[in-house]
Amino acid sequence: MIRKKEKGQLIVLSGPSGVGKSTVIAELLGQRRDIYFSVSYTTRQPRVGEQNGVNYNFVSREEFEGMIQRDELLEYAEYVSNYYGTSLKTIQEKLDAGIDVLLDIEVQGAAKVRSRCPDALFIFIIPPSFEELSRRLHGRHTDSEEVIQGRLEKARQEATEISKYDYLVINDKVSNAVSEIESILTAAQCRVENRKSIYEGVFAL
């Protein structure tokens, strides 16, 4: 039975660097093609292989500051002298059209979304162990030991914010993590407040 959704669900996904979030997201989007993945805006230079509009929307500092001034961003942060942010307009249009929107943002950005969109679903992904997170970061062979230690330290700091999230998903295996996220999304659709028009229709309330 296909039921037209009145409003899309905003889904916020956070998790430490190295947890495998991008792989989980790619797998999830492959299985749930109805979800719109929100591409962030940034002022940093694209890295080799990164595509505009796919990995990020690459904009100038001037353009970004214009978006800030016109209050067009749901959240933004400055990070190593570069801006990163989420466009409010695109998200709002999708949600209004009944489309679920997925955001991949850090703990601080998530806190801003929480204050503006309390109905969003907040999911935090963790590794099965701290040792495994370290192994995954070392296995990438892209960062120096110092950078890796910095990421691990940041992971520990961010973990103190987990209790503010709704759900915790453990990425021991990508398929398990994706399956848990899918269950969380299905359960959200089943929430009584999201099906008010259905039961009111059935029972003529």
Added chain:
Amino acid sequence: MIRKKEKGQLIVLSGPSGVGKSTVIAELLGQRRDIYFSVSYTTRQPRVGEQNGVNYNFVSREEFEGMIQRDELLEYAEYVSNYYGTSLKTIQEKLDAGIDVLLDIEVQGAAKVRSRCPDALFIFIIPPSFEELSRRLHGRHTDSEEVIQGRLEKARQEATEISKYDYLVINDKVSNAVSEIESILTAAQCRVENRKSIYEGVFAL
């Protein structure tokens, strides 16, 4: 990864007569053998084919009133001169052992459970339409037209309480309803508060 649960989840399932709740429950319990189904106590006479300890625990009026006096019931109601109730002791033992417990109870009983166990998961099952509910009740060929009209009227009354439940499941097809309930149970396991010891362990918080 097998994770020992600290405490079982209490699940309350309600829904109108004729919605197909028993079939959904049987299917769910077949797939989730880790769930304990709480068999109610009643003072009414067993019907043909009903087994003691399976459909109900059949007890005398004296025994039931003893349970009331000793505060051994989580909830009970008197219905057409017979008592129906749920044993608190059995449920508590299972939950303490980390076992999920499923209760099939009416709206009034659910209200009592809500006040005593606010952490329980409250799920209401509805038919895809009121006409379909009527069709299913007529299709049973067990009740008179008067009884069926009474059940439909009761369904409408009970529906006014749906907003007090957490989740609404639509039984258009048994497999869909079971799959939605399974997602709801998985999502509940993923709730941050139910995985506190896991993330505190991973990040040594």
